[in-house]
Structure formats: C-alpha cells, structure tokens
Amino acid sequence: MIEQLKQNLEQVRTMSIVGMCKNAGKTTVLNWLLSEAQRGRRLALTSIGRDGESTDVVTGTEKPSIYVPAGTLIATAADMLRLCDITKEIVYTTGIPTPLGEVVVLKARSAGYVQLAGPSMTTQLAHLSGTFFDLGAEQVLIDGALGRKSLGARVVAEGIILCTGASYHMSMEKVVEDTANIYRIMNLPKAETLPPEVEESLEDCLRQNGEAYIPGALYDSMVLPLLQNGTLRNGRLVVQDPSRVLLTPDTLGKLETRNVKLEVRDAARTLCVTVNPISAYGWKFDKDEFQTKMQQAVDVPVINVKEELA
Amino acid sequence: MISISFDDKQKIGLQYALDTLHGCSPFGAEKIRRLRFYGPQEREELETELYNVEQAARFASELKTEYDKIGMVLCQMKDIRNSLRRCAEGVCPDHVELFEIKGYLQRLENLIPLYEKVDEKTNFRDLTFFDPKPALSVLDPENTRSRGFYIPDNSTPRLKELRTEKKRLEESLFHAEEKDKDAIRMERTKICAEEDSEEMKVRAAMGKAIAPLVPDLLENADMAGRLDFLLQKALFAVRYGGVRPELTDGELALTDMINPEICDLLEEKNRKFVPVSITLNRGATVITGANMGGKSVALKTVALNVLLFQAGFLVCAKGAKMPLFESVKMLFEDMQSIQSGLSGFGSEIVEFQKALDEVEQGYSLFLLDEFARGTNPDEGAVIVQAVTRYLNGVNAISILSTHYDKVAENADAHYQIIGLRDIDPEAIRRELQGSGDNGIEIIARHMNYGLYRVEGRSDCPRDALNICRMLSLKPEILKNIEAAY
Numbered sequence: 001m002i003e004q005l006k007q008n009l010e011q012v013r014t015m016s017i018v019g020m021c022k023n024a025g026k027t028t029v030l031n032w033l034l035s036e037a038q039r040g041r042r043l044a045l046t047s048i049g050r051d052g053e054s055t056d057v058v059t060g061t062e063k064p065s066i067y068v069p070a071g072t073l074i075a076t077a078a079d080m081l082r083l084c085d086i087t088k089e090i091v092y093t094t095g096i097p098t099p100l101g102e103v104v105v106l107k108a109r110s111a112g113y114v115q116l117a118g119p120s121m122t123t124q125l126a127h128l129s130g131t132f133f134d135l136g137a138e139q140v141l142i143d144g145a146l147g148r149k150s151l152g153a154r155v156v157a158e159g160i161i162l163c164t165g166a167s168y169h170m171s172m173e174k175v176v177e178d179t180a181n182i183y184r185i186m187n188l189p190k191a192e193t194l195p196p197e198v199e200e201s202l203e204d205c206l207r208q209n210g211e212a213y214i215p216g217a218l219y220d221s222m223v224l225p226l227l228q229n230g231t232l233r234n235g236r237l238v239v240q241d242p243s244r245v246l247l248t249p250d251t252l253g254k255l256e257t258r259n260v261k262l263e264v265r266d267a268a269r270t271l272c273v274t275v276n277p278i279s280a281y282g283w284k285f286d287k288d289e290f291q292t293k294m295q296q297a298v299d300v301p302v303i304n305v306k307e308e309l310a
Numbered sequence: 311m312i313s314i315s316f317d318d319k320q321k322i323g324l325q326y327a328l329d330t331l332h333g334c335s336p337f338g339a340e341k342i343r344r345l346r347f348y349g350p351q352e353r354e355e356l357e358t359e360l361y362n363v364e365q366a367a368r369f370a371s372e373l374k375t376e377y378d379k380i381g382m383v384l385c386q387m388k389d390i391r392n393s394l395r396r397c398a399e400g401v402c403p404d405h406v407e408l409f410e411i412k413g414y415l416q417r418l419e420n421l422i423p424l425y426e427k428v429d430e431k432t433n434f435r436d437l438t439f440f441d442p443k444p445a446l447s448v449l450d451p452e453n454t455r456s457r458g459f460y461i462p463d464n465s466t467p468r469l470k471e472l473r474t475e476k477k478r479l480e481e482s483l484f485h486a487e488e489k490d491k492d493a494i495r496m497e498r499t500k501i502c503a504e505e506d507s508e509e510m511k512v513r514a515a516m517g518k519a520i521a522p523l524v525p526d527l528l529e530n531a532d533m534a535g536r537l538d539f540l541l542q543k544a545l546f547a548v549r550y551g552g553v554r555p556e557l558t559d560g561e562l563a564l565t566d567m568i569n570p571e572i573c574d575l576l577e578e579k580n581r582k583f584v585p586v587s588i589t590l591n592r593g594a595t596v597i598t599g600a601n602m603g604g605k606s607v608a609l610k611t612v613a614l615n616v617l618l619f620q621a622g623f624l625v626c627a628k629g630a631k632m633p634l635f636e637s638v639k640m641l642f643e644d645m646q647s648i649q650s651g652l653s654g655f656g657s658e659i660v661e662f663q664k665a666l667d668e669v670e671q672g673y674s675l676f677l678l679d680e681f682a683r684g685t686n687p688d689e690g691a692v693i694v695q696a697v698t699r700y701l702n703g704v705n706a707i708s709i710l711s712t713h714y715d716k717v718a719e720n721a722d723a724h725y726q727i728i729g730l731r732d733i734d735p736e737a738i739r740r741e742l743q744g745s746g747d748n749g750i751e752i753i754a755r756h757m758n759y760g761l762y763r764v765e766g767r768s769d770c771p772r773d774a775l776n777i778c779r780m781l782s783l784k785p786e787i788l789k790n791i792e793a794a795y
Contacts, residue, residue, distance in 0.1 A: 070480075078406050085502040087473060089460035090409035093388075104406055109460060110473065111480045112502065 001301045002308060008271040008300070009033070012159030014129050015271070018144035020179050023280040024163035025305035026143065027066055032309040033141055034068050043068075044132035046075035046118035047143035048125065050100065065113040066143075072108045073137050075128055077101045077117035086112030091135060096124050105131065116143055160186060160268050163305070164294070165276030166285045172293065175285075180297035181249040183270055188245065190267035191238040203231055211236035213265075217244045220251050227254055236261040242268070272301045274309070312347040312620060312638050321642055322610040323571035324617055330549070330570070331542040334384035337531050338538025347620040350634040350673070353557065358435045359540065359622035364554045365432040366544030367624065376428050377541055383421045384538050390414045391531055398524040402514040409459035411520070412449040415442040416457070418530055425537065439533050440526035448519040465512045472505045543623050552624025555632040560673070562616070562707055563589040567627035569611040584759040585628070586611050588725060590709065594701040596718045597711045597761065599727025600773035604759040605711035606642070608727070609677050612709065613640055616675055635707075636672030639665040642679045655684035662697075666704075674706040681710060695720045718764065728758035735779040742780060749781050 009015070015033075019026045034043060045068060068074060068086065078101030081088065087109035096103040096119045103119055105128075119125050129140045142157055164179040166172075195211035202222055205212040214222075218239050226232040232255070239245055241264050247255075255262055275294050277287040287304055295302040303309060319325040333339030348356035370377065393407040403411070422439050429437075447453070452462050463470045479498045486494055520527075546552070550570045566585035573583040586608050588595075597605050615625045619632050641661055658681070669676045681697065682690040691714035698720040701708040710717065718724040733756050742749050775795065778788060 078404075081405060082506075085499070085506070087476070087505065088405055089458045090405050091458040093406065093410065102406070104409075106405075107458065110476055 001303060005272045005301050005303065008159070008269075012157070012269065012271070013133075013138075014140045014142065014157040015159040015161065016142040016144035016157035016268075017161045017163065020162070020164040020175070020182065021168040023167040023276065024165040025274055025276040025309075026163045028276075028305045028309055029161055029163055029274055030066055030141065030143060032305075034066070034072065036309075041138045042071060042073070042136055044073035044075070044129075044135075044137035044140045045114070045116065045143070046103075046125070046128060046132075046140075047116035048118060048122075048145050049120040050077075050098075050117040066116065067111065068108050068114055069111050070108050073105060073132055073135055074108060074114050074116070075103050075105045075118050075132070076115065078104050080115040080117045081106070083115040084113065086110050086114060092131060094119075094124075094128060094131065096128070103128070105135065118142070158268060159271045161272055161274065162186065162270055163274045163276070165305075166279035166283060166290070167276070167281060170279075170283055172285050172290055176290075176293045176297050177249065179273065179294065181252070183273060183298050184249075184252060185242045185245045185247075186268060187270050188242055188262055188264045188267065191236075191263035191265055194265065195236060195238055202226065206231050206235055210234075211238070213238045214244070215240070217246050219246050220248055223247065223251055223255065227251075227258060232258055232260050234259045236263065238263045238265060240264065241266040270298075270300055272303055273298050274303045274305045276305050278306060311349060312617070312635065314617065314638065318640055318642075322613045322617070322640070323569050324614055326571035326574075327546065327614070327618065327623075331539075331546060333535075333538055333542060334381045335387040335534050335538045336389035337387070337535025338384060338542065341535050341539040342542070345621050347617065348622060348634065349620075350636060353634060356620070356622060356634070357557070360554050360619075360624065362432075362434045362437065362540050363543045363547065363622065363624055364552075365434060366428075366540055367547040367552060369428070369431050370544055370548045373428055373431060376424055377545075380421065380424050380428070380537070380541065383417050383424065384534060387414060387417050387534060389531075391528060394520070394524045394527055394531075397517040397520045400521065401517070402510060403517045403520075404513070405459065408449055408513060408516060412446070412459050413457070414531075415446045415449065415527075416455075418442040418534070419446065421534065437533060437536065439530050442527070442530065445520055445523045445527060448516050461509050461512050466508060469505065469508045469512065472501055472508060476501050476505060540622075547624040550626045551628075553627055553630055555619055555625050555630035558631045558633045560592055560633050561589070561631055562591075562612075562633060562675075563629075563631040564612065564615060564625070564627050565629035567611055567615050567625065567630070569607065569614055570626060572607060572611075581755070586759070586761055588612065588761055589723075589763070590707045591722065592705065592707060593703075593722035594698045594708045594710060594720075595723040595725065596698060596721040597709060597725045597727070598713060598718055599711075600713075600729045600757075600777075604727040604729065604757070606679050607759060608725075608761055609640070609642075609679050609709055609711055613638060613675070613677055633673065635675045637668050637674045638677075639669050639674060640677040640679070641665060641681065642677075655682065658682065658684055669706050669708075670704060672705070676701065676704075676706045676708040678708070678710045680712060682714075687714065691715050691717065724764040725761045726764050728760045728762055729773045730757060730776050731762075731773075732758065733776070735776045738780040739782060743782070753777060753780060 017026050017029050075094065076084070077098045080100060081104065089107040089109050090104060091107050092105035094103045094105065098117060098119065100117045119128060125142065132140050162179065162183055164175060166175065168175045168178065195213050196205060196209050197213045197215055198205045202212055202214065203226055206226065214237060218237065223232065237260060245262070273294060275290055277285040277290045291302055291304055314324065316325065328342055328345065331342050333342045388410055390410045393403060393411055397403055418439065419442050425439065449459065451465070463473050476498065479494055479501060483491060483494045483498065550568065565587045568583050568585055576583050588608065597608055599605050615627060616632065616635065616638060619625050620634065625632070641658070662681070665676065668674070682693045694710065694712055694714050694717050698710060698717055702722055738753065738756060742752060775791060778791065
C-alpha cells in the first residue's frame with residue numbers, strides 16, 4: 001500500500017493535503033511526506049491560510065507540529081517566523097499580504113518545527129507554486145483546506161491526499177459515506193472535449209445536444225426535474241471543477257443509474273485516502289473495520305495514519 | 311507655495327501628463343504622486359533639475375538600453391526607509407527587514423555602475439550615490455553575494471557552537487529510540503531558544519552597525535527616486551517635445567506650446583492641435599474669441615506648462631521664457647461649488663475672493679475663464695471690466711477669457727483667437743452645400759485655434775455672423791443681422 005502511494009506521489013509536482021475534519025491526521029501525513037517519503041527531493045511547503053498551531057484551536061487537543069528537514073523551502077507569514085525554530089534563510093518576499101504579515105519564503109538551514117500561514121487565495125497559491133519552482137523546489141506540498149472548501153484544490157495542486165477520521169462523525173457509516181462522496185466528486189473524470197455551454201436553460205441545451213457545459217454550480221434542483229421527465233439519460237454534464245458540484249450523494253447515484261456522465265474541465269487526482277480511527281472528542285472506531293470499509297468505497301490506497309505513517 | 315487641487319490638475323491636463331509617467335521605484339512613484347513645485351527661492355535647484363532632464367532627454371535614444379536597465383533595477387527596489395529609520399533609532403531589525411535592506415543595497419550596487427555609464431554622457435549635476443558596500447558588508451559578512459539573508463554560523467563563536475549542537479541533536483533524534491526522544495527534544499528546544507537569542511544579538515549588532523550609515527542610505531533612496539523621476543520627465547519630453555525655458559524676472563512668453571492631453575485626444579479623431587503662442591506681462595491680459603472652446607484651451611495650456619515647468623519638467627513648446635510664480639490660481643467655468651447651494655454667480659464671487667487673497671501674497675499667475683458668466687450680460691460686462699482694471703495693478707500675470715464687450719480695452723494686453731478670421735465664408739458655404747456632411751464639423755475643422763495679439767482698437771469678432779453665413783441661414787434674417795451690425 002505504502003509503496004503504491006509512493007509511486008503515485010512521484011507523478012505529481014504539486015500536492016494538496018486536505019481534510020474532512022479537524023484531527024483527521026493532515027499534519028501526520030505532511031510530516032510523513034516531509035521525512036519518510038521525501039527521498040532526497042527538494043520540497044517546498046505552504047498552507048492555505050493559517051494552520052499548524054500546536055494545540056488545536058477548535059478541539060483543544062494536542063496536535064503534532066510540522067517538522068521539516070534541512071533544505072526545505074517554506075512560505076509563511078512574517079509574524080509566524082518567530083514560531084519557527086529552524087535556522088532561517090530568507091530568500092524571497094512575495095508581496096502577498098495576510099493578517100499575520102506578508103508571506104515570506106524561507107529556506108530551512110536546519111531541520112525544525114515550522115508554523116504555516118500561507119496565502120488564502122488560490123490564485124496567490126498558484127503564483128507561489130511558480131515561485132517555489134523558480135527557487136529550485138522539485139515538489140510543492142500544500143497544507144490544504146477542510147471539507148468542501150478543498151474541492152477547488154485543482155487550481156493549485158495536481159494531486160490530492162484526502163484525510164478523514166473518526167472526528168468527522170460518531171457514525172462510521174456516515175464518515176465513510178461522506179468521505180466517499182467527496183472523493184467521488186473530487187475524482188470526477190476530466191472532460192476530453194467541452195460540450196456547448198448552457199445559455200438559457202439546461203433542458204434546452206440537453207435536448208439539442210445531449211450534453212452540456214454548466215458554467216456555474218450544479219444543484220439538485222437543476223438535475224432532479226430533468227431526471228424525472230426523462231431528459232437526462234445517457235447524456236454528459238461538464239462543470240468547471242469539483243467545487244461546482246453541489247449534488248447530494250443520492251442524486252449522484254441517480255445520475256450514474258441513468259448512465260449520465262458527470263465530468264469536470266479541471267480535474268485533480270486523489271492519490272490516497274488516509275484514515276484516523278481515533279476521534280479528538282473521545283470515541284474511536286475499530287481500526288480494521290474502518291480501513292476496510294473505507295477501502296471498499298474508494299479505488300486508491302487507504303492508509304491508517306496512526307499505524308502506517310506515525 | 312503652489313498647491314493645485316486634484317480637480318484642477320485634471321482640468322488643465324496635468325494629471326493626464328503625470329499619468330503617462332511610470333515611476334519604477336517606490337521612491338520615484340512617490341515623487342510623481344506627491345508632485346512638488348519649485349518656488350522662486352529654489353531657482354538654483356530648479357535650474358539643476360531642468361538641466362538634468364534636458365541632458366537625459368538629449369541622450370534618450372542613444373542610451374535607451376541603459377535607461378531600460380536602470381528602470382528594471384529600480385522596479386525591483388522596495389521601500390525600506392522605515393526599516394532603516396528603525397535601525398537608526400536603535401530598534402533591533404528582524405530577519406525580513408534585514409533581507410529587504412540587503413536586497414535594496416544589492417540593487418543599489420547594480421544601479422550605480424549603470425548610472426555612472428549614463429552619467430559619462432549626460433554629466434548630471436548634483437546627483438551622487440553613496441557607496442552601499444560598507445552597509446552590504448555588514449549584512450553579507452562572508453561576501454557570498456547571495457540573494458537570501460542568513461545569519462552565518464561564524465557570526466559569533468557561541469552561535470557556531472549552538473548550530474553545531476543543534477545539528478548533532480537532530481541527527482541523534484533521527485536514530486534515537488522512542489523512549490529517549492522526548493529528552494532530546496527538550497534539549498533541542500533549549501538550544502533553539504538560545505540560538506534565537508544569539509541571533510537576536512547578531513541582528514541587533516547589524517542594526518547598530520548600519521545605524522550610522524542610515525542617513526547616506528536614505529539619501530540614496532531619494533537619489534534613486536530623483537533619477538527615476540528625471541528619466542520619466544526626459545521620456546515625457548521626448549514624447550511631447552520639450553524645451554528648457556529661459557528664466558525671467560517677470561515675463562512669460564511661450565511659443566508654439568501644446569497640451570498633451572488635448573493633442574492625444576485630437577489625434578484619435580485624426581485632427582491636430584494648433585500650437586498656441588502668447589507673451590504675457592505683469593497686469594491683465596484678455597483673450598476674446600468665438601465661443602468654441604479655443605479660449606479655455608489656451609488658458610489651460612498656459613497653466614499646464616507653467617506648472618510643468620515649476621515641477622521641473624521641460625515645457626511642451628518650441629520656445630519659452632518663464633518666471634517663477636509664488637502661486638498659480640485658476641477659476642474655470644465648470645466650478646464644482648455650484649452644486650454646493652450657492653447660486654452660480656455667488657459662489658463664483660466667493661471663489662474669486664479666496665483666490666485673489668492668495669494671488670496678492672506674491673508674484674502669481676491668475677487665470678479666469680469666462681468670469682461672471684453666471685449673471686446678465688450687461689452687469690457681467692461691467693463687473694469683468696472692473697476686475698480687469700483692478701488686476702492691472704496686482705503683482706501677477708492675470709489672464710481673463712471673456713466674450714463680454716469692452717473688457718479688452720481695460721486690459722494691458724489683448725489676444726484673440728484667430729478663429730475664422732482668415733476664412734472666406736462664401737467658400738465654406740459652397741463646400742457645405744456640395745457635401746452632405748455635418749456643417750458644424752466642417753467649420754470646426756476650419757477654425758484656427760491659434761492666438762494673435764490685437765494692437766490698439768479691438769473689434770468684436772465677427773465669427774457669429776460668419777457662421778450664420780456659412781450655414782446658409784434664411785436670407786431674410788441674415789439681411790436683418792447685417793443691417794444691425
């Protein structure tokens with residue numbers, strides 16, 4: 001499993017680690033990527049907004065800090081520098097403002113702990129990735145957003161690691177189902193060709209062309225009537241990126257039954273799903289059952305952060 | 311002190327001129343944004359600036375590559391003046407500040423040889439840079455010339471020890487067994503804290519070492535800004551033609567001057583700006599002419615060029631003799647305060663009073679466009695005649711545009727828009743009849759916006775009657791008009 005994941009990691013230059021919830025194990029995954037999986041690669045690291053406190057602000061639980069090896073490039077807000085215990089070399093100032101000061105790129109002259117507070121806009125992140133590569137980085141890791149917000153991750157990263165865990169919900173079934181749903185949306189296939197764009201109504205467009213490109217978001221209320229009156233059958237719907245799909249799992253299932261293809265213009269690739277069977281709120285799942293159920297729901301490696309990566 | 315509102319800057323086309331400049335450095339951009347005007351006491355500084363701009367303009371094509379390179383270096387400069395001032399005040403600079411200061415010094419180091427190469431040709435006056443090397447050697451003690459900023463291990467013996475120890479602990483952490491790791495981590499935390507405080511000492515020492523150099527470094531920022539601005543002024547002169555005026559003690563004489571904004575506007579419509587020439591002396595000068603915009607343009611163009619000159623620009627003209635004014639005041643017909651509740655005429659008088667108070671403080675330029683147009687023509691004419699007579703005695707060059715009767719004979723000098731003076735109305739009438747074109751457009755094309763000086767007796771311009779003839783007004787009416795003239 002780990003070997004397959006390592007192979008998957010080789011294939012992307014930018015990677016975003018996104019979580020279904022707090023305490024899903026994002027930082028554990030990051031630390032694993034930075035130490036075990038780095039294979040001597042020059043890595044660059046940043047986050048979407050502020051993350052990485054040593055105590056989780058929401059749950060109050062102790063959480064691991066991000067530990068980077070010497071040579072790593074880090075982009076973080078200027079006010080965070082005093083919380084980083086690496087020996088620092090400032091290499092670039094980005095001009096990107098944050099509430100915690102300008103985002104600064106530094107190089108770790110020694111290994112150590114870092115606190116990340118990167119740009120909050122995806123366009124800024126995309127630009128920052130470019131800067132990282134210019135400065136000699138081989139792979140860029142982004143400590144990404146939570147839940148639905150992470151669906152737009154394609155703009156900044158080619159590959160995604162999806163982290164989920166017991167903290168998301170008390171019911172294991174609910175955790176698996178919702179994670180699988182996000183996974184499914186995140187991994188919608190890339191549209192090879194773009195169908196005509198919807199102008200007046202989706203129904204007209206589908207009747208004329210049998211397929212449609214929806215420029216905005218895709219809701220249940222747009223799709224369900226067309227499923228009921230039979231317009232949507234064997235067709236193809238394309239949206240810009242996974243964040244535009246606001247369909248319930250039920251509707252997604254119905255589209256599949258009707259043989260309707262749902263595709264995205266900008267597709268990302270989920271490289272693996274990680275699970276954390278222990279919740280920050282007191283309960284825990286049976287680790288083997290959780291991992292097995294999750295594995296049945298997705299077709300990429302599923303890894304237990306507590307055992308395989310810790 | 312000359313101070314011009316944003317509104318007036320826009321009206322006379324000064325803002326347009328400034329918007330065509332692209333200050334590359336934050337220092338240059340600031341000089342453009344906060345434009346300052348040289349006063350009569352700063353004659354020498356202004357002459358130096360004008361000389362420098364003229365020299366820069368003269369070599370603009372020969373040194374284009376160098377100018378571009380200078381622009382590129384200036385573009386990379388960041389505004390580090392606050393960090394420098396903090397150093398001078400004894401505040402310990404942080405990592406990022408030191409990085410930015412180092413970057414600034416490196417850019418200065420790149421700029422100076424480029425500047426010197428240009429200066430070999432242009433021989434700029436009163437523009438020198440201090441050597442950034444002493445400061446740079448503080449921030450880059452190992453002379454690595456790297457872009458990044460890093461406190462080297464060798465900065466203090468203690469720092470070297472700490473860093474070596476930190477590295478040793480990191481390695482042992484890597485190989486240690488789980489049970490020993492916490493102890494190593496705690497030791498590491500202690501070392502990191504000590505490293506941090508040792509680095510702070512080094513940073514404070516660097517700040518202290520830079521502090522005595524700060525005045526020079528701030529001066530360099532100002533020089534970079536001046537160089538930036540003067541190259542922009544030179545390129546402006548190349549674009550719109552520029553002449554270095556001869557300084558006078560009172561006379562203002564402009565030959566074939568233009569207004570870049572209106573030039574560009576007309577060019578879009580495939581028309582040409584007619585250059586304006588005017589000679590003005592202390593006292594009131596009146597400009598009259600048909601009401602088709604020529605008078606206002608003349609006033610605005612005078613104001614624009616005077617202000618450009620006093621801001622250290624070459625003047626958009628073929629020839630210029632200019633004095634330095636204490637203040638420049640203008641009242642244009644589209645006054646904003648009309649909306650503020652007062653009647654148009656009332657607010658005009660209020661504005662006039664305010665402006666006159668300032669004008670009487672020292673040698674000034676005072677421009678009045680269609681003054682007192684807000685009242686009935688009989689009263690208006692009387693008022694403007696009185697104002698004109700008064701302004702003859704004020705220590706200022708005053709220019710009034712008007713189409714009220716008998717104002718001109720009260721003034722020291724009188725100019726008139728050439729307008730349709732040299733056009734044969736009959737020829738135009740035939741042209742108009744022959745084509746289906748818009749008559750107004752054709753007349754506008756024949757209109758000569760140039761000025762001529764009226765000596766002695768001043769006839770009312772006959773352009774209105776001529777326009778009636780050209781547009782073939784009903785002959786019965788035309789006959790009545792002609793009879794009444």
